Ligand SMILES: Cc1ncc(C[n+]2csc(CCOP(=O)(O)OP(=O)(O)O)c2C)c(N)n1
Ligand code: SF4
Ligand code: SF4
């Protein structure tokens with residue numbers, strides 16, 4: 001083998017998350033980022049779900065519990081308001097529904113095939129607090 | 132030094148632009164990513180990250196994808212800590228020589244690793260980093276088992292937990308040894324900051340991460356990470372499990388400053404019986420059989436004693 005220096009070895013693999021550089025990443029929201037095809041943001045795990053969360057904004061108090069505890073960065077909050085679920089990245093775990101404090105809940109799980117508008121129209125009523 | 136990100140409340144926190152992405156391959160309901168998000172979102176500074184082999188690494192770097200929007204490196208199982216320590220040393224050398232293009236940026240060096248990678252296999256590497264005084268933070272995603280290879284016991288696995296290499300059955304109640312006290316061991320290196328955190332207490336987490344990033348020198352963080360697959364509970368219950376962990380004092384939240392000054396940072400209003408924590412997980416199911424029931428009482432005694440110990444240390448400021 002030729003006598004080569006440490007900095008001439010081939011590196012394992014390097015992936016670039018973005019096309020080009022982003023100077024201020026924490027000041028750039030996902031919709032404004034130019035993701036490269038190597039970012040998992042461009043992939044989908046929607047087919048993992050058996051059930052999906054449906055969001056009913058009528059009851060939401062924007063507490064952001066769902067945002068902070070969603071493991072899959074799938075609760076979209078902008079300007080301190082919860083605005084919806086990212087269905088490409090949601091795995092249907094149901095954590096957001098469990099942590100939602102409103103009565104009735106502002107997020108509920110339904111079968112993947114359920115129609116969102118129908119479910120929102122038939123949203124359960126307020127539950128009596130006695131458990 | 133760069134300015135600390137201001138996070139007064141959860142609404143403010145929710146304006147963070149995540150640097151960790153979805154469509155990673157962690158199980159639905161995995162707490163690893165909840166912890167990672169809270170850590171990364173605690174700062175606006177540049178990040179230089181590593182992950183040791185384990186669920187987090189394997190599931191967020193599946194070629195040709197990466198789930199990281201920051202410099203991130205993986206080498207092996209044992210050396211995630213030394214990977215960022217090396218980067219930190221190089222950064223300091225370049226800074227000294229005036230060769231940094233943007234010397235005013237203040238990057239943070241963070242190593243993520245599982246309990247297997249930290250308590251066992253990367254132990255001497257981490258100890259070396261702490262002893263040499265690198266300006267890095269090592270964070271353990273503590274799910275008390277080698278989750279990524281199918282649930283072998285580690286030295287973080289607690290007594291009575293059923294693991295594939297310490298299975299419960301007719302002749303055994305599972306793991307026989309108690310969990311290693313890693314926070315105390317790391318604090319004994321006289322590092323400026325070590326702490327235990329939990330993702331349900333996001334504010335306590337953010338405060339500790341920010342404190343750890345602000346101090347000069349090595350920082351050790353142990354984060355409880357309930358694992359739906361190995362602890363055997365429903366993915367929707369990850370946060371409920373974390374609440375049980377902190378409120379039963381099985382995972383008390385505290386910090387140790389300069390290796391000695393211990394502060395308890397969370398005191399549950401209603402302390403829950405340890406039994407409730409155990410009963411919520413399949414890995415402890417056999418403890419509720421007649422022949423092993425006595426272990427639940429022993430668990431409670433051990434947790435009570437540990438709480439008493441932490442309180443005494445806090446009081447004595449040692
Ligand atoms: C030196 C070495 N030994 C063993 C393995 C196999 N291995 C890969 S991941 C893993 C388990 C990781 O457990 P832990 O560090 O607790 O992380 P977790 O997956 O639980 O998050 C093991 C044993 C390896 N990759 N390298
Ligand atoms: S179901 Fe799980 S992954 Fe989907 S939005 Fe809710 S918390 Fe996130
Ligand atoms: S947890 Fe419920 S109330 Fe709170 S922001 Fe989410 S949907 Fe709205």
Ligand code: SF4
Nearest residue numbers: 158161186358359360
């Ligand atoms: S096995 Fe456990 S730690 Fe690993 S991805 Fe699944 S839930 Fe997370």
Ligand SMILES: [Mg+2]
Nearest residue numbers: 245246276278
């Ligand atoms: Mg583990």
